Amino acid sequence: MVSKTCVIQNPTGLHARPATLFVQKATSFPAEVFLTKGTKRANGKSIMGLMTLGLAKGDEVLLEVDGQQENEALAELAAMLETVYE
Amino acid sequence: MLQKGIAAAPGIVLGRAVVKKAETISYIRKTIAPDEVASELQRFRDSIQTANAELDAIKQKAKLEMGAEEAQIFEAHQMFLQDPEFVGAIEQKIESEQINAEAALEEVRDSFVSIFESMDNEYMRERAADLRDVSQRIMKKLLGISDELDTGVEGPVVLVVHDLTPSDTASLDRDKVKGFATNIGGRTSHSAIMARSMEIPAVVGLSDITEHVQTGDLVIVDGLSGVVHIRPDDALIAEYEEKQKAYQKQKAEWAKLLHEPSVTADGRQVELAANIGNPQDAVQALESGAEGIGLFRTEFLYMGRNNFPSEEEQFEAYKAVAVTMGERGVVIRTLDIGGDKELPYLELPKELNPFLGYRAIRLCLDQTDLFKTQLRALLRASAFGNIKIMYPMIATLAELRKANSILEEVKAELRDQNIAFNEKLEVGIMIEIPAAAMVADLLAKEVDFFSIGTNDLIQYTMAADRMNEQVSYLYQPFNPAVLRLIHQVIEAAHKEGKWVGMCGEMAGEELAIPILLGLGLDEFSMSASSILRARSLLKQLEYNKMEAVSKYVLTLGTAEEIRDYIQQEVLNRLA
Numbered sequence: 001m002v003s004k005t006c007v008i009q010n011p012t013g014l015h016a017r018p019a020t021l022f023v024q025k026a027t028s029f030p031a032e033v034f035l036t037k038g039t040k041r042a043n044g045k046s047i048m049g050l051m052t053l054g055l056a057k058g059d060e061v062l063l064e065v066d067g068q069q070e071n072e073a074l075a076e077l078a079a080m081l082e083t084v085y086e
Numbered sequence: 087m088l089q090k091g092i093a094a095a096p097g098i099v100l101g102r103a104v105v106k107k108a109e110t111i112s113y114i115r116k117t118i119a120p121d122e123v124a125s126e127l128q129r130f131r132d133s134i135q136t137a138n139a140e141l142d143a144i145k146q147k148a149k150l151e152m153g154a155e156e157a158q159i160f161e162a163h164q165m166f167l168q169d170p171e172f173v174g175a176i177e178q179k180i181e182s183e184q185i186n187a188e189a190a191l192e193e194v195r196d197s198f199v200s201i202f203e204s205m206d207n208e209y210m211r212e213r214a215a216d217l218r219d220v221s222q223r224i225m226k227k228l229l230g231i232s233d234e235l236d237t238g239v240e241g242p243v244v245l246v247v248h249d250l251t252p253s254d255t256a257s258l259d260r261d262k263v264k265g266f267a268t269n270i271g272g273r274t275s276h277s278a279i280m281a282r283s284m285e286i287p288a289v290v291g292l293s294d295i296t297e298h299v300q301t302g303d304l305v306i307v308d309g310l311s312g313v314v315h316i317r318p319d320d321a322l323i324a325e326y327e328e329k330q331k332a333y334q335k336q337k338a339e340w341a342k343l344l345h346e347p348s349v350t351a352d353g354r355q356v357e358l359a360a361n362i363g364n365p366q367d368a369v370q371a372l373e374s375g376a377e378g379i380g381l382f383r384t385e386f387l388y389m390g391r392n393n394f395p396s397e398e399e400q401f402e403a404y405k406a407v408a409v410t411m412g413e414r415g416v417v418i419r420t421l422d423i424g425g426d427k428e429l430p431y432l433e434l435p436k437e438l439n440p441f442l443g444y445r446a447i448r449l450c451l452d453q454t455d456l457f458k459t460q461l462r463a464l465l466r467a468s469a470f471g472n473i474k475i476m477y478p479m480i481a482t483l484a485e486l487r488k489a490n491s492i493l494e495e496v497k498a499e500l501r502d503q504n505i506a507f508n509e510k511l512e513v514g515i516m517i518e519i520p521a522a523a524m525v526a527d528l529l530a531k532e533v534d535f536f537s538i539g540t541n542d543l544i545q546y547t548m549a550a551d552r553m554n555e556q557v558s559y560l561y562q563p564f565n566p567a568v569l570r571l572i573h574q575v576i577e578a579a580h581k582e583g584k585w586v587g588m589c590g591e592m593a594g595e596e597l598a599i600p601i602l603l604g605l606g607l608d609e610f611s612m613s614a615s616s617i618l619r620a621r622s623l624l625k626q627l628e629y630n631k632m633e634a635v636s637k638y639v640l641t642l643g644t645a646e647e648i649r650d651y652i653q654q655e656v657l658n659r660l661a
Binding site for chain 1: 165166169170172198201210213391392393430
């Protein structure tokens, strides 16, 4: 398993389109993807999971990837968490 | 039997009703035997698959008929269907609690809905509505409830529904559905706008029509006078067939006016323009005889998405309309958002009085980056046609000056970068706040034109929310106070040699046109479908007489007296 702590950069947080893109990307990898904010942990392949985390700009989130191509997935997904979409 | 509502789209249709009530779906909660778990899971997965296939079809249809923006909502629905947390939680419940899929679905849905709804975020609450919608779809599949609207009804269909949702609209069979009747809604609700753009008769706001009509009943929708006849007798049917013929004939007469100028009997020429909400509407406006675009609302670019539209995206949209309209004027209103029109990604705080709050130009003068991007796109597009810029919700001269100074900054940037734009581009303001109307003489010196936005002007002048049924009687376009303001605005502009348009609903109203013409209004902007009727009316009116008529009605005491006077002394005397 590999992990990285990321800080959300998008001004409106990780809602809506950015969240959708993240889930689509996560789903394209065979590895399992998890996000943890504080005490809440969510499946990174689930839009519902991501939405219940309610990620806002400046939030710290722990990204964990476990399985095949985990390094590649970690790099791409971490970059998405720190992207500014607008 | 007859029911009265609000005439939302003109025309008459006789057809068979297809009734769709506000749905309540019930199921029985059951426990299942351990050896039934596998088949229950399979039944659940099948329902997901069918729902998904259905959404695929709806999405394609929506894309073709309403554009990619509208189709996005169904894509979001599909993501729920594929969501491991959502689907996984339901499957787990079926297995561990040994309950039927319906019960598991409802429990999981409710838990997510309550999480979403508890979030202090408009966007998340909207997703709760999406989740309800998609869960309903799965539930129907589980229970074998058909979503088909036309169940064995032959010939032209009149859709009788509680309200027409975007989902209903997308799944409509446009070849069959020839009219709408709805319980709720007004002239500007989604269903009314849809009906006008599909050019089929509609009556809305009928309160409980779905209770009085059965699928298969014969109904007459009279979108001219706003009534629906349920199970009419032969005499009434005959009467309406005549009315329908007369209306068709009149429409044919109007069609002859398509390329005619808008001139009164005594030779005064005015401009009849269309209000549009997206670039595609411009084509329809031209086909309906519009001589220009009097109001292009730019909100469509900002709504139904999750981030601000780029300059490039906006430029393409504005340019498309400018090119379509050629030499004809296109008045583009800068962003009129905030208040009751929310953008989830703008994250504005909730306000107690949204209509008196942080919206339109107030927001743009504060968030200048947002404003500048739009102005840049508008200026660039002005090189491709006859674009005019209009600021909404101006209350003071200082606001106008500030907006203009930002516009000048953007122009200077473009000049520095050698980017072409129309140096002579006209800039105007909407007059929709009484304060602006009162100082129209001062504002007129610093604009190229005014456009009177009556919907808001009336509401602000009368201090009455037109959506509030208890005070909507005060929403009076013909109130002497409103007419005097309009008169004052037109006079002030003309004194400075500037032109005045009107882009509220009032500009297309048969009763209002004689007065507005007499007061000297130069441009009438309305929904495209009203243009030919207005042109036909103008041809029969004499400007000189209407000048006297309007002077006289300004001395009358009540809205009712004014309406009666115009009806009896002007309209009833026309051939």
